[in-house]
Each structure stands twice: as structure tokens, then as C-alpha cells.
Amino acid sequence: MKVTIDNITVEVPAGTSILNAARAIGGDVVPPAMCYYSKLEGSGGKCRTCLVEVSKGSEKDPRPMPKLVASCRTNVMDGMEVKNITSDKVLDARKGVVEILLINHPLDCPVCDQAGECHLQDLSYEHGASGTRYEFERRTFEKEDIGDYISLHMTRCILCYRCVYTADQLTNKREHGILERGDHSEISTLLGKSLDNEFIGNVIDVCPVGALTDKTFRFKNRVWFTKPLDAHRDCPTCSGKVRLWMRGDEVFRVTARKDKWGEVEDWICNDCRFHQKEAKDWVIEGPSKIDRHSVIAQGHYVNTVKPPVFIDKVIGKNPKLLLDIHKVSDVNRPDVDLSKIEGPAHSDDFKKNK
């Protein structure tokens, strides 16, 4: 089926969701997704961050859809036209969704282990408002200990259900779920049981925020100071293909490898994740490719792949440059190539006679 998203047309098989059609295009036209997870059956439809405007329903019935729709739960029709970043309505609604998600989410990023790889942090930078209109107290919960490996911070949870589906679809006996309703909803094991199934560690990787974090990594390092490396081992339980987060020779954390949408490629077992913390336990393949705009990709990366830029196609022309900085400023000499200077640039590097 042919579908046009933000003026870019793509052909996808029938039954594809708008979100996945946008992922087939890539770049900025892909709506953010906080609850949809392609590897988890039934996921999506909870968070509303992926809302888009359908300005033409299909070739047969060109009427626009009356309301914004969740792109992860709406399938494409032949001839459909969708607006994401080209719709002011969508951008406005997304801002509202971020505001709602942040009503109860604490702004404790400076101490949260998820900082730097938190989808809500990225979402609020890209779509959030700088203030809140909310005047009431945020929700608080009784602290619950769910075992030796996983730490639950319920105040950070956005109730996306990903961890529930993961436990349900990956482990034989799910022990946690969402209890209560509405404002009182919370992730819990009800009787304070611990989560100890051998694949349960994967709930940490699917959680888009810092509600479920790795107790063995807790407060040990900031994620952007560690270096992710792809590694494998011969594991009798899982594929053994992991990502090691190292600093020097020390393995600080082991996680599953994630694809460019932040989704786990291969689920890994608790033994690989929590117990194999020596570099000698692993065969190191090389630096992981981080190709999204994550803070982890900054600084110490080689072969970083930048997401494609589609702005010229979306607006139908090349963007007009407001000014050429070299024409209005004497600060930098255009013939000085900053990337060729070893170490940080210094004023001497710009001296005329150099």
C-alpha cells in the first residue's frame, strides 16, 4: 500500500501500522513511541506519544480522520496521507502528552540511573514545555523491594505495560502486574514477592524510563562515562549476545543489544546480565554502533551514524540559510578545519599568520 507521511511516500505491505510505515522512511518523520514495542504482542495504545494526523483516509475514501490517531495502533490504507512533524495539531498534542506524563514523574534525572538513555528525557527535550501547570502534589508510593537484582521506583513509572508484557510473554510465571486503577495504578507483585525468573532482567531493558533499574549497576557510574561494546559468550540459556558497558577494563553493566528504535534485539538471561561481570567472561566483538541522538553517542564514538535529514523533502525545497557565519564574524577563519586540530581549539589556531 502507498502511504505518504510528511510528504514522503513509501510502499508497505497491508496490515502495517502508520508507525512502522514511518520507521520504513526513518529520520524525523518517525513518531516517538513510549509504550509500543515491536517485539511484544499487544503493546502500544497506552501512552499517546505517537499521535499523528490523518489528513486523507485512503484513495477510496479521502475524508480526513476526525481526531488525531495513535500511529502504533492504526494501520495504513492505500493512498493514506499522514502528517506528523508537518502538523501543528500533532506537535501541540504531543506537548500536552509530555506534560501529562511529567505530572507525576519526578525530575530526578541527576540521580537516576536511566539518565542519558531515558526515552522520557529525550521526549521532554524534544517536545516538552519548560514549565508545568500542575499545582497538586505528585503521587507517592510505599517503597517495594522486588528482589536482589531489580529496583522499582514506582514514582517514575509511566504505566506503559511493557514490563508486564515482557514478563508475560518471556517467563513461565508472571509475578508482577499493574494493580489498582486510574491515579492509583501501580506496578507491584502484590505480596512483596521478588522477581526471580531467569529472564526477568529483560524488564529493565524494555522500561522506557528509570522505574526498573539494575541493582548491580545502581549509582556506580553515569551511562555516558561508560563505553558500550558488543560481546558474546557461549551461554546455555540465551543467545549470549550482549552489550558490555565498560570503563577501562571494568565491566560496569551488561545489557541486551538494542536496535536503532531502542528495542532489544535478543533477550538475555539473568546469568549473563547480573553474574558475568569480568571482561574475561566475554569475547569482545568491538564498539557498539549507537546511531540515535543519544547522549551516549557523543564524544568518544567512532563510526557514528547520524539519522537521515529529510527537511528538504518535507518542506519541498532546500532550507534557506539565515546567514553565513563567516561573512558576519571574524571569530573563526573559514580555512581552519576544526576537526583537524588535535585536542581542543585554542585562540592561537586562528591567528592570521599561522
Ligand code: SF4
Ligand atoms: S515499570 Fe517501566 S516498563 Fe513497567 S509499566 Fe512502568 S514504565 Fe512501563
Ligand code: FES
Ligand atoms: S506508542 Fe503509540 S500509544 Fe504509546
